[in-house]
Structure formats: C-alpha cells, structure tokens
Amino acid sequence: MVEITKTKGAVEITRAGVHPTPEGAVAEGSVLDPPKVAAAVKEAMRAGGIRSNEVYAAIAGDDVVVRHALFPRMPGEELAQAVKWDAGAYIPYPAKDASIDFQIVSSPEAQSDKIEVMIVAAPKKLVQSHVETMQLAGVYPVALDIQPITLDRVFRDGRAETSGFYADIGGGTTDLAYSDDGVLRFTRIVPIGGNDFTAAVAEATGRGVGWAETAKRRSRVPVPSPTAVAGGAFVEDAASEDGAVEQALGGVAARLALELRRSLDYCDAQARTRRGADAPIASVILTGGGARLAGLAEFLESDLGVAVRLGDPLKNARPAKGTRVGEVLSAHGPSLSVAIGLALRGVEDS
Secondary structure (H helix, E strand, O other): OEEEEEEOOEEEEEEEOOOOOOOOOEEOOEEOOHHHHHHHHHHHHHHHOOOOOEEEEEEOOOOOEEEEEEEEOOOHHHHHHHHHHHHHHOOOOOHHHEEEEEEEEEOOOOOOOEEEEEEEEEEHHHHHHHHHHHHHOOOEEEEEEEHHHHHHHHHOOOOOOOOEEEEEEOOOOEEEEEEEOOEEEEEEEEOOOHHHHHHHHHHHHOOOHHHHHHHHHHOOOOOOOOOOOOOOOOOOOOOOHHHHHHHHHHHHHHHHHHHHHHHHHHHHHHHHHHHOOOOOOOEEEEEOHHHHOOOHHHHHHHHHOOEEEEOOOOOOOEEOOOOOHHHHHHHHHHHHHHHHHHHHHHHHHO
16 A cells, blocks of 8 residues: 655655455455455555555456447537447446446547547456455545556656556566557456466475475576577576576566567557557566566566566655655565555546
8 A cells, every 4th residue: 555645746655555465365356355355454554654544446357348449429428328338349248247437538530520438347246345345444445446557657757648568467467558648558467477486486396385485586587598499498407406496487487478479469550550650569667576576577578579677666756755665665666556556546636
C-alpha cells in the first residue's frame, strides 16, 4: 500500500507498507479468502502507518477484458446504454454476469461521426471478492482500476502521446500491456511468473522450494549463446548444481521471451494497421517483483532484439523527506509499481 501527497507542484510518496499475500488466498485475480487477505491489508497499513480509509485498488486476471470498439457519436447517457447492450459482443462471458465500464478514447480522423471507446469488463464475482476484502479491512474503495492502466500511469513521461510496452512479472503470472499515444491498446496475462523460476530450480536440483527460492535470488539468468537451442541457454557446466540452476532459469526465461515476442509482433501489426506505417516497438519496461531476477533483463534484450530496462516506479513521484518511506521503496522497488500507479490516480482525481 502506498500513500501519495501532492504539495507545491511535487508528488511525494509519504507512506508505504508491505505485507505478504497469504499463500493460496488469491488465484486468477479473485480473492479466495477475503478474511485472510483483509488481515494482510491491515498489516500493510500498520507497517506503513497508513490511516486513511479511502483507497484505490486494482484488479487483474484472465477474465478482465479490455476491448476497443467504434460507436456512432452520441450523448453520454445514450453511449452508456449502447455500450451496455453491445458489450456481450466483446466479452467471453454473459454481460449480465459482468461489471462493465467504458472510456471515450478518441475520434478517428477519417470518421468524424464515430468515436472510439475502450470497454473494460470483469466478472462481478471477481470484483465483489475485492470489494468484500476491502470492507473487511475497514477501507472504502473509491475506485477499482485495472493493473495495466496503472503501469502506464507510473512510467509514461507526462506527454499524452507517450507509448510504452510493459511487462509486470508477479509471482504466478506476467501482465503485459501496450499503450500507444496515451491509449491502452493491448493487455494480456501470461501464466509465467517468479514462482515458475523457483519451481524449475527445485525440479532441476531435486531441492526443496525454500532452497530453490534462495538459489534463484543469488543466481543469474545466463545470456543465451547465438547457437543455443530453443528453450535453452548457455552455461559453462550444466552438470554442476550452479549450472543446473542457471539452466533452469534460462529455460523459463526463454518461455517468457517467446510469449513476449508473440505479443510484441501482434502489437506491431496492429499499430501498422492504425497508422498505415511501420513503427515497431523499440523497448520493453520490466516491473514487478520478478523483474529483479539478476540477468533477466539482459536475457530478454538479447533474445527479443529490443531494449529491455527495469522501470523506475519513482519516475513521477519521489519519497518524502524526513520519512523512512525511502527504505521501503529501496527494498521492494518494482513490486510497488501498481500501488504507486493507483495512488497517482488519486492525486489526478483530487
């Protein structure tokens, strides 16, 4: 949890608290055990000295859908009804079971009588699981956002036309997002995360998960050689335990790189269609706890052929002076990107 204050034109992070999510309490975006997660929220608030009970929260998961569609130009109330009635064509589950919202994106230059609308939908059960959790934690949800939008808010450089491709590597999944000209164009959930690296190390060495997690953190993902086979990476001695750890990390990194390449190619193709010109994505921003795995950025950059860098979640906000918040930010860094993006929305809305 992160608290942000805007003073004298500057945005400062005044408080930040972290507490582990209880194991097995969240799956595929839904909170399976609201009381346990609510207790963790309270602990994060206590750790950060956060007293405000109004919060912005984010949802994610395979069932969170973002689609773009063209509608005839019409008044806002009529558009809301039109989106409601047409949403079933854009989401893979019954509209009656979904929470649906929309945002007007732009008016295509060649079609002045049309407006482009971004439709966001999520199962009501998923949304309710988060709302229930916050209520049990004693906080009031001002708004629910989706994680890809928060990432764009954190890392864009302040210009509306900014574009960026983001990969937020969590424990169980990696959230991919592409923003073009300040508009979220693409989101995707890849079922590969930090836990997969740990599991691969445990399997390769025959060790326990705890040992594998420690070994992962002290090792590096090896940069693939030009002649490495698909799914493999160059290590000097794969027969040694250290070599087996590196080989395992490289194998998972190669799977992640393949999914990133597929998404980059798709986004490039869509951009060519919109612009009528070739302007391939030139860089990827890594964030999330898994982004801190040593050597991963270098591996992905070598494999993808585009610049890959760690995102700085403090790009548009700074730690407040005279507080210990800097220690939390230094220790957890990219893991706080979504929380910072949510708090920035609160600043923008106020």
